[in-house]
Amino acid sequence: MDKMIALKPLGIIRTPYKEPKGIPIQGRFARGIKGIIHLYPEYRVGLKDIEGFSHLILIYYFNRSKEEKLIGKPFLEDKEHGIFAIRSPHRPNHIGFSIVKLEKVKGSTIIFSEVDILDNTPLLDIKPYVAYFDSRKKAKNGWLDRHFKGKKVPNRLKLK
Numbered sequence: 175m176d177k178m179i180a181l182k183p184l185g186i187i188r189t190p191y192k193e194p195k196g197i198p199i200q201g202r203f204a205r206g207i208k209g210i211i212h213l214y215p216e217y218r219v220g221l222k223d224i225e226g227f228s229h230l231i232l233i234y235y236f237n238r239s240k241e242e243k244l245i246g247k248p249f250l251e252d253k254e255h256g257i258f259a260i261r262s263p264h265r266p267n268h269i270g271f272s273i274v275k276l277e278k279v280k281g282s283t284i285i286f287s288e289v290d291i292l293d294n295t296p297l298l299d300i301k302p303y304v305a306y307f308d309s310r311k312k313a314k315n316g317w318l319d320r321h322f323k324g325k326k327v328p329n330r331l332k333l334k
Contacts, residue, residue: 242264
């Protein structure tokens with residue numbers, strides 16, 4: 175199946191991160207940082223009932239990634255891993271996702287926190303985070319498990 179798939183942005187994600195340097199590895203390590211989604215007006219009706227959720231899954235396009243790599247070195251290690259075992263933006267389709275905390279919806283604007291997304295990123299989709307569906311007990315975390323023994327966050331992930 176070599177067909178091209180065309181996706182259209184639903185809006186733009188605005189954040190304080192103007193360049194990749196300084197973006198936290200995951201938004202949960204930047205609890206006080208806020209972002210805004212400017213959803214295009216034609217999609218506003220799709221926000222009906224979204225305020226009942228505490229968290230959202232944002233799916234977006236890494237529009238500044240010009241590279242495609244099948245092997246990469248993640249932030250936590252000096253060892254390389256396959257692209258599908260890491261969360262690098264240099265993926266074949268440059269698709270990213272983040273779980274963010276929903277703060278407020280006003281018209282077609284969504285204010286959220288726990289940001290780990292570069293400013294002016296095209297939004298492809300929004301899904302509600304549903305703990306009943308999205309959380310898994312006894313999940314294995316591959317090579318990352320060695321960095322989180324005892325469920326402690328490694329010092330190099332904590333924001334200073």
